[in-house]
Amino acid sequence: MASLSKSLKVGLPPIARPDARLFILGSLPGDASLAAQRYYAHPQNQFWRLLGSVIEEDLQVLAYEKRLERLAAHRIGLWDVVGSAVRRGSLDQAIRLANHNRIDALIHDFSALEAIAFNGGTAATIGRKLVGVAQDVELIDLPSSSPANTRPFAEKAAAWARLASFCGPASCADG
Template identity: 60%
Template sequence: MSLKRAFDPVVDARTRLLILGSLPGDASLEAAQYYAHPRNAFWRLLGGVIERDLAGLAYPDRLEALRAAHLGLWDVIARAERRGSLDQAIRNAEASDLRQLVANLPELRAVAFNGATAARIGRRSLGAAPGLRLIDLPSSSPAHTQSYADKATAWAVLRAAVSG
């Protein structure tokens, strides 16, 4: 097993919605980019939410588009041992300091969890999170076999968190 680390958060003071994954997979770690696996639907799903073709943009432009839409990204696990990319293989996880991050985002309204592992760990780390809407989403991972259309319908609830 190898030790894997999360990326730095992608946020700014205008972030209204924070999307939390579990821990970057091998393709993402290799590319040093969030959601780099070509079959991961994250950029398509989020592009549908903000009505922008994020998947068609270069990575730095994707991140800029997220900031412009008041969206942030991070992971609930700061570091862990894991062979491969599946959440089920995560061992000895150390949680990210979500409370500290959230405390420094004055415009934050909602936190969305990309998948069940992110939701379980993130909800435990955040606790009650007064004033924040917590949203569980189906995983954008290709390992989560729900149809893209069903995922897109579930992810559409994020529109309300970024509008206005």
């Protein structure tokens, strides 16, 4: 049982303003993110670079709190589909005994929500099951920003560009 408790990983809380239009959901934060208690803290994870390309801001150079402020200004929320799980290391394939977050509640709790984007295949597979049929909310599968996904950055960025319509200047209250 001691080895089980050592490998139990508990995710981070959702981060979003009440008027979020877009949520980006990962699977379960990796060890670096959990240790730092920050989303996408691993230095090789391309999340902040990819999202920065979408909103046309260099998020990588900002302190974490400033990054979150910029996401809020663009009405983007962050969370994960897995709330806790047993996992050795950080790879999605190692997730066992997953306890899922109430992703379906996003649709009811965020009345301005227009899209939920899944960062990677595991997040998409689990998240789509949790959301079910989402009327008036677009579900978008994205290539993972993880360093384990070796697709070229340009290819990932092209797929992530689809998010721009949910956080462009015309739709952002503060951006």
